[in-house]
Amino acid sequence: MNRIGAIGYVSRGKPTTKTRQSKGLSAFSVPSEQEVVNEQPVTSVAAPCLLSLQETEPQIQPRSERQMVTEWGGEALEALRKLQVAFLEGNAGTMALLAELEEIAERSPMVQLPAFRNLTTSIKVRVAIETAKMKRLVRRR
Structure with a gap:
């Protein structure tokens, strides 16, 4: 019976598995000097883009x-x-x-989103109803 935490048998001999031999280029190999010389230099696009962004005037963000x-x-x-x-x-x-x-009802915002359009329409309807009621009361007096 083994105690808890006891280590079982450990072999001190050499491992029986063979190490993998590399055959040709792998996905992570370093290119040879000739391959590096033949490649064209890479130009950075980031610097001109950043400069052009800095040169533009800040746009006023629409609400x-x-x-x-x-x-x-x-x-x-x-x-x-x-x-x-x-x-x-x-x-x-x-x-x-x-x-x-x-x-206020006349200058209601023109919106594209259906939820906002429905909201503004319902508020405009309520305003129209209340103003009509008040005008009718004023005429009666």
Whole structure:
């Protein structure tokens, strides 16, 4: 019975396997001097590319669609909230708030992504509904 951690029999003789002999060039061989002399020098493309990048003037990054929709949506929802508060306080006929809402709805961003387009459309619809309601209330008074 062996103890845990005990080392079994180890041979002290020479290994019986033969070492591999290299036959010709392998994938990792060093090229001969003649092969090195025959090759053309490699020119670096990185330096001219880096210089051309440094020479160009920095471009102003356009705002992303996400930023435009977020800013516009926040502004529209804030104006709707102001209108809601004015309505609850009894000042529903504030023409300045209605004009602000209509102006915000007119300058909605043009976006390409369907999710953002749906979001801006739903906000525009809500703004249109609320302004129509307020205009109707103002006419009744």
